[in-house]
Amino acid sequence: MDYSFFEKKAQQLREEMFEVTVKAKTGHLTSSLSCTDILTALFYGGILRYDPKAPDWEGRDYFILSKAQASPILYEVLADTGYFPKEDLNGFAQAGGKMGVHLQSSVPGSEILAGSLACGFGIAAGLALALKKNRENNMVFALLGDGECYEGAVWETAAFAAHNRLHNLVSIVDRNYICATHFIEDELSLEPIEDKWRAFGFEVKRVDGHSFPELFAALANVRSRRSTKPLVIIADTVKGKGIPMISDQPLWHGITVTDESDIAQARKELYNK
Amino acid sequence: MQKKTTMRDTFWNRVYELAKEDRDVIIVSADMGAPALDKFRSDLPGQYVNAGIAEQNALLIATGLALKGKKVYAYAIAPFITMRCFEQIRLYPAGMNLPITVVGVGAGVCYEESGPTHHAVEDISILRILPHMTIYSASDNQMTHSFADITYRQKSPNYVRLDRIVLPNIYPDGTDFSEGLGILRPVAEKTIIATGSMINTALQVSDTLREKGISVGVIDAYSIPIQIEKFRKATKNASVLYTLEEHTLPGGLGSQVCELVMDYNLPLKVRRSGFDFSQGYCYTYGGRMEIHRQYDLDVESLVSKIEAE
Numbered sequence: 020m021d022y023s024f025f026e027k028k029a030q031q032l033r034e035e036m037f038e039v040t041v042k043a044k045t046g047h048l049t050s051s052l053s054c055t056d057i058l059t060a061l062f063y064g065g066i067l068r069y070d071p072k073a074p075d076w077e078g079r080d081y082f083i084l085s086k087a088q089a090s091p092i093l094y095e096v097l098a099d100t101g102y103f104p105k106e107d108l109n110g111f112a113q114a115g116g117k118m119g120v121h122l123q124s125s126v127p128g129s130e131i132l133a134g135s136l137a138c139g140f141g142i143a144a145g146l147a148l149a150l151k152k153n154r155e156n157n158m159v160f161a162l163l164g165d166g167e168c169y170e171g172a173v174w175e176t177a178a179f180a181a182h183n184r185l186h187n188l189v190s191i192v193d194r195n196y197i198c199a200t201h202f203i204e205d206e207l208s209l210e211p212i213e214d215k216w217r218a219f220g221f222e223v224k225r226v227d228g229h230s231f232p233e234l235f236a237a238l239a240n241v242r243s244r245r246s247t248k249p250l251v252i253i254a255d256t257v258k259g260k261g262i263p264m265i266s267d268q269p270l271w272h273g274i275t276v277t278d279e280s281d282i283a284q285a286r287k288e289l290y291n292k
Numbered sequence: 293m294q295k296k297t298t299m300r301d302t303f304w305n306r307v308y309e310l311a312k313e314d315r316d317v318i319i320v321s322a323d324m325g326a327p328a329l330d331k332f333r334s335d336l337p338g339q340y341v342n343a344g345i346a347e348q349n350a351l352l353i354a355t356g357l358a359l360k361g362k363k364v365y366a367y368a369i370a371p372f373i374t375m376r377c378f379e380q381i382r383l384y385p386a387g388m389n390l391p392i393t394v395v396g397v398g399a400g401v402c403y404e405e406s407g408p409t410h411h412a413v414e415d416i417s418i419l420r421i422l423p424h425m426t427i428y429s430a431s432d433n434q435m436t437h438s439f440a441d442i443t444y445r446q447k448s449p450n451y452v453r454l455d456r457i458v459l460p461n462i463y464p465d466g467t468d469f470s471e472g473l474g475i476l477r478p479v480a481e482k483t484i485i486a487t488g489s490m491i492n493t494a495l496q497v498s499d500t501l502r503e504k505g506i507s508v509g510v511i512d513a514y515s516i517p518i519q520i521e522k523f524r525k526a527t528k529n530a531s532v533l534y535t536l537e538e539h540t541l542p543g544g545l546g547s548q549v550c551e552l553v554m555d556y557n558l559p560l561k562v563r564r565s566g567f568d569f570s571q572g573y574c575y576t577y578g579g580r581m582e583i584h585r586q587y588d589l590d591v592e593s594l595v596s597k598i599e600a601e
Contacts, residue, residue: 124388130359131355131359131384131388132383132384132387132388133383135379135383137348138352138379138380138383138384140352141348141349141351141352141353141355141356141380142352142353142355142356142359142384143356144349144352144353144356145352145353145354145355145356145357145358145359145360146356146357146359146360147356148341148353148356148357149356149357149359149360149361149362150360152318152338153360171348172346172348172349172352175343175344175346175348175349176349176352176353178344178346179343179344179346179349179353183341
């Protein structure tokens with residue numbers, strides 16, 4: 020299989036999203052870059068069922084961005100796929116704009132208000148439960164951050180999802196190894212993260228979150244799994260992927276590049292990839 | 293007339309009847325039961341979800357269900373289902389304006405022997421400030437029964453605040469509870485406005501003072517926030533309002549009354565009665581009345597207070 024389309028699409032999304040945050044002088048750039056390839060696979064790889072012209076289509080899959088600080092990349096994807104005009108991104112986090120740094124449910128395709136961690140994941144489980152009760156075969160995809168897994172409520176939901184055999188719930192943990200202030204494993208370790216999810220009753224897969232072959236392999240047949248366990252994919256990623264000067268560095272959480280020289284350097288690194 | 297049933301059984305019995313006719317009615321319990329729920333669980337197992345002792349997740353599951361069109365009741369002991377998951381209530385039922393009804397048993401200090409962990413004494417303060425939220429504070433079973441219907445029809449979030457014990461019946465069959473305020477003794481110059489079980493205290497105070505020749509009105513504020521037009525109309529003949537709540541003073545019923553009086557420049561004096569926890573929570577045991585006496589919420593203290601003015 021040729022993955023060049025996805026490589027190019029992810030690159031385009033990164034570039035456009037980068038410019039949106041630079042213009043706005045805000046937005047969680049590095050958190051968005053770490054999950055760009057994951058969103059590309061879901062939205063452009065035929066995994067998610069959705070209709071940008073009918074955001075409320077009953078037959079859609081639900082994509083729940085639980086790590087809602089990555090809203091810049093979701094908004095970019097929603098605009099790129101046609102949920103709303105790309106011009107709307109120019110108003111990101113600015114006066115008169117329709118969307119801010121965290122997720123706003125009024126934005127078509129965003130599904131929920133989010134920004135307080137662990138909430139989206141629980142809502143995803145509630146949606147999956149409702150779909151099961153209704154005997155509807157839509158799927159629910161939730162994207163969590165690894166730092167988000169510090170929240171106790173994540174594990175309340177994990178226990179619930181496994182007990183209720185929410186096999187229609189696919190969770191992806193964007194494992195970029197950095198939370199707001201430091202490297203996760205140094206500060207307060209989450210490993211062995213696979214064992215934790217497995218112990219809670221999940222089917223666990225671990226992939227390179229920047230490898231389309233691995234992402235698609237993990238997402239293949241998610242609608243026809245034999246297991247009744249919910250699936251979690253731990254996707255190892257690099258926070259800030261695509262711009263080496265801000266990659267894998269804790270102090271680049273929650274911001275974008277704002278100094279002229281930084282912007283020039285970041286552009287050089289991103290565009291001349 | 294509802295017979296000697298607890299409020300929670302009254303409420304869940306009515307929700308059961310509604311749920312039998314509407315499969316979209318779902319209860320999400322955070323490991324909280326009720327005899328009436330046993331029937332619900334056995335007859336309608338697909339409409340009952342136990343989230344375990346995990347109130348935050350209970351509210352999030354409720355949210356996911358509501359986003360798929362379910363009419364969800366999230367249920368536990370009042371302080372836990374309002375405060376442990378306050379952020380989830382704030383963001384989802386309130387923030388996204390979803391038809392989720394939070395049901396808390398244990399209004400005020402009715403878990404009298406359990407201490408501050410189980411006292412629901414800040415729930416009105418924190419929930420009445422949220423967008424779209426309506427608090428239904430039950431004072432008798434007729435009302436509680438009606439709250440099931442009201443919340444079932446509501447398209448926005450609600451909090452139903454129920455007492456743990458069997459309270460006397462106050463309202464006749466067929467009472468319309470859409471007004472938000474009930475006039476239980478004609479509004480007079482001095483009038484008590486109370487909520488929940490304290491209505492019974494207010495009625496006793498009014499009756500005691502009537503024997504002494506003093507007319508005291510009683511208003512039941514069972515729906516909070518109180519709507520200004522209804523408040524204005526109800527208090528037209530009053531000049532001193534005595535607010536009475538089994539709840540902390542900051543932010544509660546009395547606070548809302550003060551806000552209305554100030555914001556709308558109403559010619560009313562307000563005297564508040566409730567808990568002052570500024571020096572610490574209440575660890576008094578020996579019954580609810582013992583607690584009321586400590587905080588001057590007993591009939592005798594209130595009679596003296598109103599008589600003295």
